[in-house]
Amino acid sequence: MSATTAMEVNAEARRILAVSISKLYASRTQRGGLRLHRSLLLSMVMRSARDIYHSSRECEGPSDAQPTQEEPMDTSSSLEEQTGLPEPVQPEPQPTLNSTELPPEEPDSAEEDSDSEITEDKENLSPTRQSRKRRGKVSAAPDFLPSKRARLEPGEERYAAPLGSCRAGAGESLAALSLNRVIPAF
Amino acid sequence: MEEESDTRKINNSFLRDHNYATEADIISTVEFNSSGELLATGDKGGRVVVFQREQESKSQPQRRGEYNVYSTFQSHEPEFDYLKSLEIEEKINKIKWLPQQNAAYFLLSTNDKTVKLWKISERDKRPEGYNLKDEDGRIRNPLTITSLRVPVLQPMDLMVEATARRVFSNAHTYHINSISVNSDLQTFISTDDLRVNLWNLEITDRSFNIVDIKPANMEELTEVITSAEFHPQQCHTFAYSSSKGSIRLCDMRQAALCDKHCKYFEEPEDPSTRSFFSEIISSISDVKFSHNGRYLMTRDYLTVKVWDLQMENKPLETYQVHDYLRGKLCSLYENDCIFDKFECVWNGSDSVIMTGSYNNFFRMFDRNTKRDVTLEASRENSKPRAILKPRKVCVGGKRRKDEISVDSLDFSKKILHTTWHPHENIIAVAATNNLYIFQDKVN
Numbered sequence: 001m002s003a004t005t006a007m008e009v010n011a012e013a014r015r016i017l018a019v020s021i022s023k024l025y026a027s028r029t030q031r032g033g034l035r036l037h038r039s040l041l042l043s044m045v046m047r048s049a050r051d052i053y054h055s056s057r058e059c060e061g062p063s064d065a066q067p068t069q070e071e072p073m074d075t076s077s078s079l080e081e082q083t084g085l086p087e088p089v090q091p092e093p094q095p096t097l098n099s100t101e102l103p104p105e106e107p108d109s110a111e112e113d114s115d116s117e118i119t120e121d122k123e124n125l126s127p128t129r130q131s132r133k134r135r136g137k138v139s140a141a142p143d144f145l146p147s148k149r150a151r152l153e154p155g156e157e158r159y160a161a162p163l164g165s166c167r168a169g170a171g172e173s174l175a176a177l178s179l180n181r182v183i184p185a186f
Numbered sequence: 187m188e189e190e191s192d193t194r195k196i197n198n199s200f201l202r203d204h205n206y207a208t209e210a211d212i213i214s215t216v217e218f219n220s221s222g223e224l225l226a227t228g229d230k231g232g233r234v235v236v237f238q239r240e241q242e243s244k245s246q247p248q249r250r251g252e253y254n255v256y257s258t259f260q261s262h263e264p265e266f267d268y269l270k271s272l273e274i275e276e277k278i279n280k281i282k283w284l285p286q287q288n289a290a291y292f293l294l295s296t297n298d299k300t301v302k303l304w305k306i307s308e309r310d311k312r313p314e315g316y317n318l319k320d321e322d323g324r325i326r327n328p329l330t331i332t333s334l335r336v337p338v339l340q341p342m343d344l345m346v347e348a349t350a351r352r353v354f355s356n357a358h359t360y361h362i363n364s365i366s367v368n369s370d371l372q373t374f375i376s377t378d379d380l381r382v383n384l385w386n387l388e389i390t391d392r393s394f395n396i397v398d399i400k401p402a403n404m405e406e407l408t409e410v411i412t413s414a415e416f417h418p419q420q421c422h423t424f425a426y427s428s429s430k431g432s433i434r435l436c437d438m439r440q441a442a443l444c445d446k447h448c449k450y451f452e453e454p455e456d457p458s459t460r461s462f463f464s465e466i467i468s469s470i471s472d473v474k475f476s477h478n479g480r481y482l483m484t485r486d487y488l489t490v491k492v493w494d495l496q497m498e499n500k501p502l503e504t505y506q507v508h509d510y511l512r513g514k515l516c517s518l519y520e521n522d523c524i525f526d527k528f529e530c531v532w533n534g535s536d537s538v539i540m541t542g543s544y545n546n547f548f549r550m551f552d553r554n555t556k557r558d559v560t561l562e563a564s565r566e567n568s569k570p571r572a573i574l575k576p577r578k579v580c581v582g583g584k585r586r587k588d589e590i591s592v593d594s595l596d597f598s599k600k601i602l603h604t605t606w607h608p609h610e611n612i613i614a615v616a617a618t619n620n621l622y623i624f625q626d627k628v629n
Contacts, residue, residue, distance in 0.1 A: 016462055016519070019519065032298055033267075033272035036360050036361070036379040038525055040408075040409075041465060041466045041469065045466065049462055052462070
């Protein structure tokens with residue numbers, strides 16, 4: 001894959017991810033509650049887009065992989081403060097980057113880390129991997145994401161979230177977006 | 187497309203006249219009853235409107251029976267689920283008629299959570315001459331009553347009343363997407379995203395779960411049920427479609443829980459068309475058995491497929507509804523149109539199938555001649571008695587005079603719900619908040 005097409009694919013994947021995430025948030029306020037079918041389809045698209053994004057980034061440069069390991073810890077906590085999610089922050093293993101251009105054929109399991117192409121990471125995972133605690137949502141705050149601020153009650157003040165810890169460029173990582181969470185647990 | 191000479195359609199349209207499009211008036215389902223005499227529509231506001239075909243009159247033989255409003259009632263109201271803090275929409279998702287067994291008509295209507303059985307009956311007589319109350323209903327002074335009389339039934343203006351006879355509730359955790367009456371006329375199924383429940387029409391406090399695809403861990407969910415239907419003749423057979431593009435045929439005689447299918451219909455995916463949105467466009471939005479019970483029709487986002495029940499590995503026929511949208515899936519994803527659930531319908535003889543599209547277009551495919559036509563349901567083109575002109579979408583290059591280019595299609599005008607008269611060539615098409623009824627040209 002040439003560099004330009006990789007970048008186009010990358011940009012496309014990012015755009016689709018951004019659109020999907022805003023749809024996901026919008027569906028929370030929909031009348032009638034979260035629609036399971038729609039949430040499932042959204043999560044599938046997001047998974048494909050995320051995998052394409054990673055695979056195209058792999059073509060851009062594998063050297064970017066290492067520093068992003070440390071990223072998720074800082075930024076996910078800041079994001080969670082913004083969105084008000086009470087998520088425990090788990091260290092995110094970098095999923096094995098797909099060298100294929102196509103998204104995986106069968107996104108069988110919503111547990112993205114049990115996908116066959118990243119089985120080798122399983123052995124190296126920390127024990128927390130075994131826990132079924134929900135992982136944090138989008139780990140970094142890439143520039144294309146819409147700013148999701150919690151709605152303030154009258155009288156509340158908004159304090160500056162430490163977004164500065166998100167390094168743009170090499171720091172961008174959509175590692176292990178926990179797509180399972182879009183399926184509401186009824 | 188060249189002119190359709192065999193099946194020209196006359197517009198005998200009945201328009202629910204609305205100058206403003208309120209969301210409550212958006213039609214969400216249409217269904218003819220089994221004789222074709224009645225046509226029911228449900229809308230987002232929870233109302234059901236039933237149309238009845240006028241008897242053909244000898245004085246105007248060319249004026250074939252028109253459909254006029256017969257009954258209107260509020261079927262479902264918005265509700266609130268206090269435990270989950272969720273509103274339950276009153277939108278009518280599906281209406282299914284029961285075959286007529288006496289003078290009254292019965293239909294099942296459902297919203298996201300509750301199915302109701304409605305009885306629609308006529309009243310044209312009224313008892314008069316009560317002893318204890320006078321004609322206004324006021325209680326008479328007993329001291330003034332000096333003689334006894336028997337009340338007598340007097341004719342009155344026809345009144346059509348709808349009463350809810352059964353309410354089938356509290357059986358679905360997820361949103362009901364379809365209902366289907368069994369050919370035994372005693373049971374029906376209601377289907378949500380993960381489960382299919384079997385009910386007896388007489389019993390409202392109990393239902394049997396016959397399909398459950400909920401995984402032990404919801405995070406492993408990969409597939410939901412999108413529609414289910416009973417076989418038209420075999421009371422033990424039903425089919426359900428999934429969001430992955432497969433259909434399962436189940437036999438209720440095998441086991442109480444029909445998790446093991448008898449037949450599994452799926453076409454292998456063509457890897458050359460793989461995209462981000464392959465899963466979404468392969469999700470089946472509607473499944474319908476043919477009237478003769480030998481075929482199944484499924485609708486996914488871009489195609490309609492006819493399956494032979496004897497052949498599971500691929501469909502018998504595949505029809506492209508609007509393949510020109512294949513290159514626009516990303517924009518359709520952004521404007522949410524890719525999630526639209528189109529229905530499909532057979533004609534009475536199973537020779538023609540019909541489904542809707544965008545820009546108020548709907549498509550008909552003749553299975554025998556392999557010809558297809560695109561027609562439009564719009565006020566401008568639908569003067570009464572006008573013959574519908576076939577439309578064509580231009581897919582690129584030179585656009586001919588009457589063609590519409592893909593980019594000028596109006597994606598807010600979609601035809602999701604259509605129904606075909608069981609015996610005659612009369613169709614009802616719902617275009618947002620308007621109902622169009624078309625029938626064959628009278629020669």
